[in-house]
Amino acid sequence: MNKSFPLYASVSLAFALMGDAFLYSFLPTNAGSVHLPVIWIGTILSINRFARIILNPAILLVFNRFGFKLPTIFAAVLAVVTTASYGFGVNVAVWILLRILWGVSYSILRVSSLTYALDSPRKGFSLGLNQSIAECGPLFALLIGPFLLDYAGPATTFLLLGTLSVPSIYFALQLPDRERSSHKLPTFKLELPSAFNSMAFTSAFAVEGLLLVLIGTLLLRYLPTLTHIEIVALTAGFLSFRRICSILISPVSGRLADHYGLMNVFLVSILGLCFGFVLIATGIIYAGLITVFTFYNINSSLAAGGASAGKENITHAVSQNATYRDAGAAFGALSGGFMLALPSLHQVFLLCGLILMSLVWVLYREQRSIKE
Secondary structure, eight states, X not given: OOTHHHHHHHHHHXXXXXXXXXXXXXXXXXXXXXXXXGGGHHHHHHHHHXXXXXXXXXXXXXXXXXXXXXXXXXXXXXXXXXXXHGGGOOSHHHHHHHHHHHHHHHHHHHHXXXXXXXXXXXXXXXXXXXXXXXXXXXXHHHHHHHHHHHHHOHHHHXXXXXXXXXXXXXHHHTOOOOOOOOSOOOOOOOOXXXXXXXXXXXXXXXXXXXXXXXXHHHHHHHSTTSOHHHHHHHHHHHHHHHHHHHHHHHHHHHHHHHHHOHHHHHHHHHHHHHHHHHHHHTTOHHHHHHHHHHHHHHHHHHHHHHHHTTOSOHHHHHHHHHHHHHHHHHXXXXXXXXXXXXXXXXXXXXXXXXXXXXXXXXHHHHHHHHHO
């Protein structure tokens, strides 16, 4: 398969992600400006992820029926429409609808880009490059978003971000259709997750869920003299650092995975993530956030490769792992919304670190038993 195919899919995803990326730094401290009660923040930031829990298995049927190109084009169009509409949310019902539609869009775009990337024989590097490219759009949005918000207000800001997302459609149109899977579609059933997918759930719960919702509140309590606009800018700065790490580190982590073994590098990233949680729990916020975002990017860029290793149906394995990550992020974001009013937020991250440490041990034992 042409090496540019996964690149086209990744670039399409990068442009599509801009509105969602800025929303996480904007909404927790500016909900009133878009007619959203504070109590709904956690729900609005997580409802798209709950939708994806249902959608991830369903999109396998979509890909099997329509191939990969047509659904990707549809998802790119949907991303542009939802991003441009965020600033005009007039009530809770409209916000819920927009976030569910974004969930549909992201489910298709993510699985599409990962599946194209996994066609490469150098899976680690291809996955790292895929994530690196995809993060460029969100990084750009986080850098310009606070300035647009300060000078133009929410409606114009998201309308401009939606306009800037239009190239997502162009790159989706450039994708030739990938060969459809000849595998029989799996029967989806309720089952206990593997240690690997349990780790995906827990890490996403803590980072993509709790931390992304609570980061603004953590910083506000750490630096109470800052204004709301300054907190938004600082939050966007840390979220930008997360994206920069992904752009710079993901290809490197992919090369390391190809050289030292994907699972070995993945487990080291989890241990680094646990250390970052300890720093946050002990009040060392800046260093903790930097450590968590650095190692989580390594972790998330390699997750699809670890989940699909040795699996015959790669798309199904990727979709299943994505479902557990979405479930973790959804429940984490929802929980974070309810935790905004709590007097102390540090201990929950220590608990997440301890759970991940126990799962590392379980997965390590599983890997050793397979080798023996």
